[in-house]
Amino acid sequence: MATPSSYCVKTDTLRAGTFLPLSVASSIYDCHFPKTLISCRSPIKLSLKFSNTYKGIGYLQIRSYISPRILTRTLVARADANRIDDDEAFEVNKDNGSSKTDADLEQQQKSSQLAKRVVFGLGIGITAGGVVLAGGWVFSVALAAVVFAGSREYFELVRSRGIASGMTPPPRYVSRVCSVICTLMPLFTLYKGQIDVSVASAAFVVAMALLLQRGNPRFSQLSSTIFGLFYCGYLPSFWVKLRCRLLAPALNTGVGASWPTLLGGQAHWTIGLIATLISISSIIAADTFAFAGGKAFGRTPLTSISPKKTWEGAIAGLTGCIFISVLLSKIFSWPTSILSAISFGFLNFFGSLFGDLLESMIKRDAGVKDSGSLIPGHGGILDRVDSYVFTGALAYAFVCNLLPVYGV
Template identity: 30%
Template sequence: MKNLLTRTFTGILFIIIITAAVLSGAYAFLCIFGLIALLGYVEFLNLTRFGRPFDQVLFVIDLAGACALFLSTFTFSGQFTESLHWASILTYLIYLVARPIIQLYVSPDKSPIAGWAYSILGQVYIVLPLSLLGVWGYNTEYQLLYGHPEYLLMALFAFIWINDTGAYIVGCTLGRHRLFERISPKKSWEGFFGGLVFCIILAACLNYIIPGLLTTTQWIIMGILTSVFSTWGDLCESLLKRTAGVKDSGRLLPGHGGILDRFDSELLASPVIFIYLTLVL
């Protein structure tokens, strides 16, 4: 009961923070999700260390690279000045060149290529998808055409939350057939389709809740894509944790684990929905 109360309180606080970040504008989103992306990136670096020694210099350099990537991607929304846009891109390009050179001069590492590769992989897997959320959520062209594109961003989070809720409820009551037992023994096909149905029901209502952004058909397609790819995102993060031999990616969120445990769905859903909305808007 104590764990359930802790998990519930953390979940409610999490929803409030995300909702406030999304609806408070581009700068609030940049600060809050930039911090989330960095914390998730740190968790990833810790999970993929696999016994390699910790090097403070490389750690700081990688964090700087992650910041530059997040900002340079986010500036494509058009919310920031042209000078900041190009400065952030240039900074990240400098990082890409400097990172392997610095690797030559740091303390000896039996797996230098692994450390180098994981530092870039973490940025592509975590930082880039989270920054893409802001590109279309606060796109200045979309704002002129549709008024409030951040409502689309809020809808994405709503789809992910309702998918998790539907999968949990149906999976706990009807789950019999394992979805991917090798990676996640508790997930079931019944739970997956339960989450999918919940997303479709929400999508059918969104044209009335948020009129003027997408048609009902487009909402339904977005809901289906989010359900499918958020499930894959969850499974991919489970594979990462299983490979690392840990239960949770971190301990930052009581009752939920780490940042990656809460944002695993967004990591694959975000690029897919970015592509989808680019095609339909």
């Protein structure tokens, strides 16, 4: 810290009962660079004093005399022999006058964020569980709503400064039309079963709209739009195929035998329902185990796309995913082979992992931390469902093509 010297103080026009900026700078700098430290109540008298310094940190004590009591504010100023930094931020506890460190504020913010994540996470989990059990139009409409929100976030990411600086984004009217098309895909899947021709036709119409637009059409517009149709609409529709189109009854499960007749009875428990429950539960387990394992043992980075992911966390996530898959297969008596259950767990894990990494790559190029702010504590819809985008298609292909007689 610089040698002791007098300090000049500047305060804005004082108003009773309000917090106003207070600036202070050392006279050895000729007061050319006043430092705004904090807002404080309107004082009558001020006495300024620097206490002992340590590692370039000085503690500026401001004593304000306000009858009938004395309020003391202790602020922290960082200075060296050359300058006073203008980019430092300081906080003060207005309740008891004690200063709050950055670590305290960060800890409070993390606690608040964790509470939001837990509350909204439980709400989302309970709601999603009810929707999956209901199936049919309830499941398809709920998925369509998620698809619409996710597609809007995707096209906003494409238009963000980070991505748009290196490419030409599609026009807004094209992105809005694509969001509507993506929303209709789960509903068409429920109604028709196969939507390959419909998706190809929609892609053709969108391509023509881009090619015939005014100005100079770019390939980046076409590629980002067609990928949006595939990523936001076509892939999520496989969850409808898995849950609502695989209607073969799961006769071996004991849960169906005790299921109320008013809710569908034994026939309600189909292969599609059990496969969907196991797939979603194993993805949740993979995320939970990966987070806990990475926090406790994470040392080796997994990929530069997502620096916080580690090999240790990935191994923990894989273990949790397989464990839940095998456990639920025993409860539901599907699939009957333990090797099939382990393979199903492997497939769900890698589908969720690469779905997460793909969305992280998009956000990294966009220069954003979250895809949106729709869900408090969780970010946007894409931040919550990125692990499920590819997994539905992989699970559907696994059940239909790799398990003999659907694993019964």
